Amino acid sequence: MPKTRNVLFLQSSSELYGSGKIILQVLRVYQKEGFNPIVVLTGPGAIQGYLEKENIPVYIQNLGILRRKYVNPQGLINRFNKNLKAYRFLSELHEKYQFELVYSNTLAVIVGAYWAQKNQLPHIWHIHEILPGPAPLVKLLSKILDKSTAKPIAVSQAVADHWQGFLKKAQIEVIHNGIPYGEFLDNFPNAKKELGIPESSIVIGMIGRINPGKGQLFFLEMARQLSLKYPETHFVLVGDPFPGYEPILDEIIEKIQHEDFEGKVSYLGFREDIPKVLAGLDIFVLPSILPDSFPTVILEAMAAAKPILATRTGGAVEMVAEGKTGFIIEPEDLETGVSQLSKLIEQKDLRNQLGEAGRNRVLSEFSLEAFEERIKKHLWEHLEKN
Structure with a gap:
């Protein structure tokens, strides 16, 4: 035949x-x-x-x-x-x-x-x-x-x-x-404004499907401590729940509404304009607490020239060059996560250095x-x- x-x-x-x-x-x-x-x-x-x-x-x-x-x-x-x-x-x-x-x-x-x-x-x-x-x-x-x-x-x-x-x-x-990186290399000068965030804010964000392994609640724990220490920070979560995990979203919304955030956290749900969302961030975090094979969103964030904080849960260690394009921490290590993010919040030059190195790495290695x-x-x- x-x-x-x-x-x-x-x-x-x-x-x-x-x-x-x-x-x-x-x-x-x-x-x-x-x-x-x-x-x-x-x-x-x-x-x-x-x-x-x-x-x-x-x-x-x-x-x-x-x-x-x-x-x-x-x-x-x-x-x-x-x-x-x-x-x-x-x-x-x-x-x-x-x-x-x-x-x-x-x-x-x-x-x-x-x-x-x-x-x-x-x-x-x-x-x-x-x-x-x-x-x-x-x-x-x-x-x-x-x-x-x-x-x-x-x-x-x-x-x-x-x-x-x-x-x-x-x-x-x-x-x-x-993946195609073209859109992630573009400049979106009004990205923060379009997200409803003041231009003066240092924006820390994560993007990921809501499920038990992605670590949204861990992200909020870091956000709670950092928002008290650095009033100029703003935190963004992007992603909708995997079917069956809607209660996790309910818990996320409850924490945002009732803890000490006072408008410091934005939940944006599912977005198709990820290049623009990433352009509005200063720091990208993927705080997975369960094995995460090779999160494509890290490639996108690196292409957007964002410094990365990720957890040692799988493929992220093959993507992020420790100390050169970002930092790797252990899952749910709140103290180290807050410490490394504090460095990035305080040092704009470090953010820019790691972000540019990440962009170069993703375009050459991936x-x-x-x-x-x-x-x-x-x-x-x-x-x-x-």
Whole structure:
């Protein structure tokens, strides 16, 4: 049978956060190489509009995304039923497109690996997660990964190191994310004003999906201490809650309203104008308290020439050069976090120095061109072996 050049892409989230931004770049690489992507999203969202603008066929189907909260008898039954329906949907789609390859973005999508194996199709898994537990879930994912994917992609060495020890056959390749940086290099002279913040304020911000691991509450603890010490500071949080984690947002709003902030903290929710938001910051913080594989937002903040404070929770240590482009602290180390941010608040020259070094580093070490070349090379090597 002749090759169709049709590739099935399965995306775990329809939102434009890290994995969503990266899959858009992967799709463009595949198109340049002569392939026809067909994308299945687990639900409607911002990515759908981008795909439709680029004339990429997109389908909405609940893919039975596997998350920690489903690791219980009732949850597993629920996921089994959703995956069974998704499996049947993919089989129907295959009748129309006769896929040549299946690409699953994040380990939360498991149906593609199993479906590809049953249909004797090559499968690529792009791993964005570090998952310490629960053990049964890690064991299950490792087993499926080992059986279905000869050469998975990991977004960081931290991710590869976490999973490789569970695998007997599969050999993980690390491909650091790269994104278009053009908008983040632009100047937005009125950025603070458009955020409703006085130009004289020193603005410290974080951007991230609200979930138990991103550390928004830790960020607010640092903000509380710093706002008392430095009245000129203002703090910004950007990001909406992952479904099921709305109570964390409620707690964030309550803290902002009832603690000693007095208008010093702005919660902006989900924003599409991230380059402009970053331009309004003086310091960027990513205070993750659980493993964070390779947060794309750090690349964006570095491109925007912002000094970074991040936690030692995964890929951030591969991105931030300690003392040269920012600082790395231990998760929930309040004392050190406040101390390092105090240095940056007090020393404008240091902020500028670290920010410019970060911009230079991201453009040289994490370029979009390097990412595209490695994705292209991985694609052809994968097809040649199948």
